[in-house]
Amino acid sequence: MSDKDNRRQFNRREFLGRSAGAGAGLAALAAMGPGPAAAATDELRILFPGGTWQEWFSNTFAKPFEAGTDARVIWKMGLGFEPLVIAQRRRPQWDLIHQNQNTSSQLGALDAVVEWQEANIPNLKHVHTAFRYPYLAGKIHTPYGLAVNTKRIKRPITRWADLWDPEFAGKVAFPAWGWMGQEVFHAVNQLNGGTPDNVDPGIGKLKDLYAKNKALTINNVEHAHQMLLSEDVWLAPHFGARIEKAAAAGAPVEFVVPDEGGLSFIFNTAIINNRPADSMELAHRFVDSTLDPEQQIAFSRLTGYPPTNTQAMGNLPADLKKLEMSEAEVAAFGKIQREFDYMAMFAYRDQIKSRWDKEVVAG
Template sequence: MVSETHSIIKTVLFFAGSVFALSASAQSTKLTVAMYGGNWGDAFRSCVAEPFTKATGIAVIPEMGTSTTTLAKLQQQKSAPSIDVAWMDGGISELANQAGVVDNLDPVAIPNLKNVIPKAVYRSGNTTYAVGSGYYSLGLTYSTKTIKQAPTSWQDLWKPEYAGAVAVPSPTNSSGVPFVVFMARVLGVNPANLAPVYNKLGTLDTALFFDSSGAATNAFQSGEAVIGAHFNVGAWDLIDKGVPIAFVVPKEGVWATDARLHLVKGSRNKVAAEKFINSALTPEVATCLATKLYLGPAVQGVKVSSDVARKLPWGVNGSVDSLSLFDWNAINARRAEITDAWNRQVAHKR
């Protein structure tokens, strides 16, 4: 009888120890998440990472960088990735899928995928390689000190009174190549032949062709640029800080894309990574990102205040259906061609 009792006690202690070990293992798990810097990183941490850690005990280690930097790291680490989850922009997302560095998002492990609008769930064949966590747009930004009447068209960039003070993206910037294709729509040009677009852009008297959104921010902040293209996130961040500029959606609309979440293929913490992505796809997180970054929600049924709503990428009275979204595979296929033509036909004319 004593022997049986000892045996039972040992068994109980064994299972108790196993449960404790599993719990401790779960609590000690750390996720490395690639995200953008600046106010983007601040929002991702406060809206997603910190609530996730509070709910699960899993620490989130940010890996700051641009989308292209993150993709380069994932390619370098392909055999043994140190990054578990990655935020990357549309366009780079497709390149990451083609490079084989992102894994399938399983709706069983990530049930909140069902909360996301269909166009923000990205599939290639049977693989779901990314999910959008919010949209942002490239619209018109202008100095309210210099320009008293809000511009209404992208063609206003060519007004003589703005000569020498215009900012638009170069192909080095993630928005530069799609900007060229978008301008074909604005100018009524067949995108199969972009020569008229290059000719028109070549006549633009610019302060700069910006290579990064930070350079655009600096140009509008310093007054070097009084009108031009900028992302709604960057423009409204400046406006909220008191910089005398405004952001508008012109009558021709705005080009837009989204910040997407990816599960890194070969992640050593796949289960925790899936939980992280799942936790990001809720109305609460989407509302937080809309409030802090003015990202247009990809999660269905999100309600925000009227003040936040007017700062979203589609502007007043718009919606996600108002945005000009591109087939990134088609854009990426023409990236080298457009960059070369830009350098020969636009940049050299400055």
């Protein structure tokens, strides 16, 4: 075991110990939730962000699942359900929560979601290791790199570091903290030698980005789309498929995977812990279906994001060949985030956000 692994284990134990001690208030919070914790096993209750993503997800995975079982899927749509799951840890009301590898690892540290095992999720063994995390594996993965305005920027962009080029002052953007900002910040911090318990390098870089290079802030997918389209932003971290959508809408932009390694967000529904056994079993069957190669290909066709199941990755139909990636490319995407210490990021989030506010935002 490496030092990092040791620390992760240590942190995990420490967190669990503390959380066991402080439950009285949470019980009150959980009591405000709807209905009793006892669940009907013919229901699969999912916390999900909503939007077109939910529509696609429902059509590709949830509806066929409903058709193949007696279960009915109940949705609760919105952003930021993590506090709800934390609050309901003792009496969870929901079976699944849509998350990424980062947030699921944090909920996992609190034992709020369960680890994925090949024993009860058979398709897991076919998922490329780059997209397997302890508490979820991706149904697709979302390459994340730089959106580059090729009309305004003449020189080739190859690195995250290009964001700091004074030539682009006032035309670079960084995602809002509550959206993808936190993740990209940690990537920058790590690339510059920092760790979650030493964010000085990241804070210093981002301070420069805002103060010297007059970075703008993009708040969400739609906002980013607008800013790229209006050419108020020429260079910004963003999702690959979304950049291609903006390009299709007429923005002169192109997706670049930086040499330091791109990012890749692995989204899927994490399985909430402490649910009745029948519900847990249903949830496992459902996530297994999200890893099914044929359903993944269908989902890729809707979203424009590549599948994670190696059988799907190797058998892409002609119209999706463009999503094919070499082993090297796959490795490059996961490179930075596989080093992330999610639990430390979670533990120090308030201090880090506070430094971000005072030194980067107000600085």
